[in-house]
Amino acid sequence: MEESSNGGVYDATDNRPEELNETTCGSSQRSRGCGAGCCRQFRDNLRCTNWLADIPGGGASYDIVEVHFKNTRKGFYRLPEGLTVEEGDMVAVEAQPGHDIGRVALTGDLVRIQMKRAGFRNDGRDSVKSVFRKARPQDLEKYEEAKARENDTMIRSRQIAESLGLNMKIGDVEYQGDGNKAIFYYIADERVDFRQLIKVLAETFKVRIEMKQIGARQEAARIGGIGPCGRPLCCATWMSNFVSVSTAAARYQDISLNPQKLAGQCAKLKCCLNFEVDAYMESLKDMPEKNVRLETEDATWYVFKTDVFKKEITYSSDKQIAANLTVIDALRAFEIIEMNKSGEKPRSLLRDDEADAKKSKQYNDILADSSLNRFDSKGRRKRSKGNKRKGQQEGGQPQAPKPQPETQAEKGKDGGSRNRGRNRNRRGGGNGNNGSGVDKSEG
Helix, strand or coil, rough: CCECCCCCEECCCCCCCCCCCCCCCCCHHHHHCCCCHHHHEEEECCCCCCCCCCCCCCCCCEEEEEEEEECCCCEECCCCCCCCCCCCCCCEEEECEEEEEEEEEECHHHHHHHHHHHHHHHHCCCCEEEEEEECHHHHHHHHHHHHHHHHHHHHHHHHHHHHHHCEEEEEEEEECCCCCCEEEEEECCCCCCCCHEEEEHHHHHCCCCCCCCCCCHHHHHHHCCCCCCEEEEEHCCCCCCCCCCHHHHHHHHCCCCCHHHHCHHHHHHCCCHHCCHHHHHHHHCCCCCCCCEECCCCCCEEEEEEECCCCCEEECCCCCCCCCEEEEEEEHHHHHHHHHHHHCCCCCCHHHHHHHHHHCCCCCCCCCCCCCHHHHHHHHHHHHHHHHHHHECCCHHHHHHHHHHHHHHHHHHHHHHHHHHHHHHHHCCCCCCCCCCCCCCCC
């Protein structure tokens, strides 16, 4: 994914033809979402679908439009008389000071609904800033030059903050469209006095400085990434606002309270914990409470786990460990609870027919009548039979025993006697006649 010049995101691997670009795609097509693929470059997590575009009379004129800027910043601006804009147009809007460049994201009566949803008050013409004009080529060139300076400015500002000893992290820098103002987004766990930092930044970059503190979730939305589910982060793709997440959502869904698994890349609780919690809470209304124990004639039963969608509860006879686990449905659990309130105790958790069916069920134990050494005894018989066959000849007579090899001790005795006799022969003349040989020198 790459970032387009207007702050949107488009897929760089898209193999659409080069001739199908923004210039060939009309504004009316962009507002309806054309099928050519050129509208994909405006995709971001703040994009609003104009679902009134195809409805007759749904695109009625309204003098206020919604304008999106880089990252997650947007605003409502009033159109001057005689200026007509459509979704996707780049416009120059009023800013303090100078002007800013943004993209028209929404027009028509749908803007009124968005303003009501965002709690924006339209008390008069002075409360809403104005749209100056459609962006000129000179405005877009200056806007691109300002955006090209953002990365270097962010790196340099981090070095300055570290040299001043401030416990803060500058996550992003956004220049205004005319380059006269820069917004620094930072993260800090505690209150930071950045008055000296503002002075140094203003002297270094020669622009007006504005500091905005963001949270860890906002930083993850700006950076992006891949979640443990294998998909891009929800906060970086489609989520436009953040709702507080608590561990109660994990408890309702019977999720293990493991901080490493519940935390996302922002080191906060995952936003997806809230996606299905409403369905679980609705289903839990038809289930008994977990702290209610059931009394039967044989034991006291405690809730071990529940399956809210199957409406089944697994009970254990021990409160601490899993013992004698028994699964019953929610209707049976409510029946036992009513019986316990009236002072009655059923024979077991299961219904009578279910208990009888469980007792009558026979299990075939294939090892019940088998010996533990059955394999060893068969092996001995096979080896003994094999030895008998080898020991017999073809006529049925046993074969003569083979001579046994000499042991090491016997070898040592025979070898020692032979060596001693050989030495005596050598001393006696070497002819083996016990010294009766004749000396050659005397002859």
